[in-house]
Amino acid sequence: MTLTGTHINYYYHCHHHLWLFAHSINMEQNSDAVTMGKFISESTYKKEDHEIQISTDGGEIVLDFYDEKTKTIHEVKKSDKMEELHLWQVKHYISVLEEKGITGVTGEIDYPKLREKVKVELSDSDRERLNQIKADVERIVALSLPPEVINKPFCKNCSYYDLCYV
Numbered sequence: 001m002t003l004t005g006t007h008i009n010y011y012y013h014c015h016h017h018l019w020l021f022a023h024s025i026n027m028e029q030n031s032d033a034v035t036m037g038k039f040i041s042e043s044t045y046k047k048e049d050h051e052i053q054i055s056t057d058g059g060e061i062v063l064d065f066y067d068e069k070t071k072t073i074h075e076v077k078k079s080d081k082m083e084e085l086h087l088w089q090v091k092h093y094i095s096v097l098e099e100k101g102i103t104g105v106t107g108e109i110d111y112p113k114l115r116e117k118v119k120v121e122l123s124d125s126d127r128e129r130l131n132q133i134k135a136d137v138e139r140i141v142a143l144s145l146p147p148e149v150i151n152k153p154f155c156k157n158c159s160y161y162d163l164c165y166v
């Protein structure tokens with residue numbers, strides 16, 4: 001299977017969610033993307049000229065803001081609560097661009113509210129880690145039943161809440 005940004009989101013957010021998504025179980029009026037946006041990230045660069053779309057075997061990924069001159073992917077996030085997820089999202093995007101032959105790309109995650117910027121690069125060990133994440137995603141998706149629910153505060157905002165708890 002092709003690892004997508006959505007897989008990475010759900011992998012860091014909730015393995016139960018990942019399994020339900022991968023098995024095409026859809027509860028919502030809201031799309032998964034909308035739901036994830038509610039509690040993971042919100043870009044302020046959407047729909048600008050710098051947005052680019054990249055087709056991959058696993059679907060299309062959209063980079064909200066890509067600076068071609070400096071070869072930098074910019075992501076703007078509300079908070080650093082899920083910084084690890086944000087990092088791996090951007091590292092994944094860098095690796096997708098590499099696969100397309102665009103090398104030397106870096107990333108920058110901006111947290112305007114915190115007045116912080118985090119530089120992101122893709123190292124050899126990151127490439128290995130992305131392969132491990134992919135293998136782990138495949139293992140979770142192949143389970144005959146979903147992993148345990150996670151009972152986190154953000155569950156109540158999740159589109160699968162009723163399915164998980166009611």
Ligand code: SF4
Binds near residue numbers: 013015017159160164
């Ligand atoms: S409600 Fe909680 S446990 Fe269920 S899929 Fe959503 S985040 Fe995961």
